[in-house]
Amino acid sequence: MRLSGLLPLQALWAALSLTAQHFPSWGHYDLCKAQLHWDQAMSWDYMACQPEAALLTRSLKVSLDPSDSTCGETPEMYCTLENPYMCNNECDAHMPELAHPPELMLDDEGRIPNTFWQSVSWRSFPEPLLINITLSWGKTIELTEDIVITFESGRPEQMVLEKSLDHGRTWQPYQFYAADCLTSFGMEPRSARDLSPASVLDIICTEEYSRGYVWKVDKMVRFEIQERFALFGGPGLQDMASLYGQLDTTKDLRDFFTLTDLRVRLLRPATGATSVDQHNHSKYFYAISNLDIRGRCKCNLHANNCIWEKGKLSCECEHNTTGPDCGRCKKGFQGRAWRAGSYLPIPKGTANVCDPTWSSLRNCECHPDGSLHHRCNDTGYCDCKEGATGPKCDRCxxxxxxxxxxxxxxxxxxxxxxxxxxxxxxxxxxxxxxxxxxxxxxxxxxxxxxxxxxxxxxxxxxxxxxxxxxxxxxxxxxxxxxx
Known part of the structure; x- marks a missing residue:
């Protein structure tokens, strides 16, 4: 930026912009900001610290229970529901081009031919074909968009989506899915569109993704995050300030969209418009081609970045915080109790920086170039040379x-x-x-x-x-x- 040719008032305003750019403690927001460029100047836009939302399936681990529920250990031909005599889908785990392992749920959608995980068939009918698919991040995450599961088989007639907040030690339901909610789970059927701000945390059973047999057209099963957000952010989430205000002040709402693991409990496969054919079980199975789960690392509004390193997600913590979720103050920075950052005041937020403790001031060492001595004095501060300042004499x-x-x-x-x-x-x-x-x-x-x-x-x-x-x-x- 050039100042020459500007009027005195413009030059002063540009200089103030430069001050905002370089000053290291401009409010609480210096570490979470973005540049805004104007015709003759540049300024900073400050906001609460949080990583960008992203596709989370690239950083998770998938496991099955029972572990031998993937097709192909014994090669088998599969039929389609719409035509039980059309049995040209072969699964053979020993041949890569015919195998359908779990990781194919996570590869890029849109590949031709389509790739998918496939379960064993319902060979032991009428015993239930029960399979749990567990998705683990090893890290707390926050959901920001709908969870979308795309089935290549018919959509299950009974299914439960569950979440864990403690890395799979305990589970709680997110949503029930059934062709008949009352018979399957003893619950009246509801839709996410029926929810209100007062009932936004209700666990519902929906028949919207299980009834009817149009599996070639309707392949997706959703858990509607956006519908719930819209109860506070308005249609199209135009009022994000209102949504952030609710998330900031209502812990239960914030926790509702927070998890470490997801579990898909498949309880009954699609059986089509007729009764189960007990003489041909090879057309009853589960198959999933894609999982779309979007959100961000939970960093308690103390980090702007989350990185994938050595097979793990971790927040790059700021504000003198540390831990996988920036959930505690660093050693020597417990001058006040740890608090999560805040969205308020919107849009800048409040960092709630961890303060250094008195003992840390007396012990972290004096700067050799700025201080007269190697250690601090009895007051807990260093004796600074001419022109130097700060507890460690490391500033001018x-x-x-x-x-x-x-x-x-x-x-x-x-x-x-x-x-x-x-x-x-x-x-x-x-x-x-x-x-x-x-x-x-x-x-x-x-x-x-x-x-x-x-x-x-x-x-x-x-x-x-x-x-x-x-x-x-x-x-x-x-x-x-x-x-």
């Missing part, structure tokens, strides 16, 4: 910049340029041509108070002093002048 006072310690800095070739032909040397001092003197070569040799010499500086003196003050603040904040 206004008018100084960091270069193996703090040294006086009065020019930077940007905001505070040397005047009257002076040259800024090492961003530290102005080398002035005769007959000029002063920090910025702004004085004649005989000084401003004597009438014999007059500065040739074209700068507005009031604006110049404002910019000089801003530069001193930036230098103190960063240990160097702004670029």
């Amino acid at each position: 006072l206004p008018g100084y910049n960091w270069h193996r310690g703090c040294r006086a800095g009065v020019c930077d070739n940007f905001l505070t340029r040397c005047e009257n032909g002076g040259v800024c040397e090492d961003n530290g001092r102005c080398v002035c041509p005769a007959p000029y003197t002063g920090l910025l070569c702004e004085k004649g040799q005989c000084g401003e108070e004597v009438g014999g010499c007059v500065s040739q500086s074209p700068r507005d003196p009031t604006l110049h002093r404002v910019l000089l003050s801003l530069t001193a603040l930036l230098t103190a904040a960063n240990g160097r002048p702004p670029l």
Whole structure:
């Protein structure tokens, strides 16, 4: 950004924007921000810290119970429900092109030919064909969009979606699915569209994804996240401020969309429009081609990034927090009790930074270049050299910049340029041509108070002093002048 040619007021506004850019403690939001670019300036947009929402199936592990419920250990031909004599779907786990392992639920949708996991057939009818599919992240996540399960077989006539908040030790239902909710689960059928703000956390049974036999057209089973969000965010989630306000102040609502594991309990496969054919069980099975689960790592609003490293998801914690979910203060930063970050005030949020403890101030070491001694004094602070400041003497006072310690800095070739032909040397001092003197070569040799010499500086003196003050603040904040 160039300041030349701007009116004094514009230059001052641009300088203030630069201050917002470089100052390291601009409110609580310095670590969670995005750049906004204007015609003649740049500013920062601050917001609560949270990772971007993303497809979560790329970072999960899938397991089956029973473990031998995938087809193909004994090669088998499968038939279709619509035509029991059309049996050209062969499953053979020993041949890659004919195998249907669980990981094919997680590969890219849209491949031709389509890929899918397939279960064993219902050979032991009338004993129930029960299979649990468990999806584990090893990390707490927050759902942001509908869960969508795409079946290549008919959609199950009975199914339960469950979640765990403790890595699979305990489970609770999310939603029941049945062709007949009353007979299957003793529940009246309901739809997500029937929910209200007061009943948003209700566990319902829906017949919407199980009744009828149109499996070639309707392959998807949904758990509607967006319908519930819309109860607070309005149609199309236009009012995100209202939704964030509810999530911030209602712990049960926030926890409803939080989990570590999902479990799909398949209780009865699709049987078609007629009764079960007891002489041909090879047309009754489960097959899933895609799982679409979108959300973000739960970082308690203390991280802007979540990374996949060494087979694990983890938050890149800020605000002096640590742990898989940034759920505690770092050692030496328990100056106040840990708290999750907040969406409020919307849209900036409040970071609730962990403060350093007194003992940490007395013990974390003094900076060797900024401090007179290696250890802090009896007050818990270090004895700083000239120009240095901070508990560890690792920052500079206004008018100084960091270069193996703090040294006086009065020019930077940007905001505070040397005047009257002076040259800024090492961003530290102005080398002035005769007959000029002063920090910025702004004085004649005989000084401003004597009438014999007059500065040739074209700068507005009031604006110049404002910019000089801003530069001193930036230098103190960063240990160097702004670029």
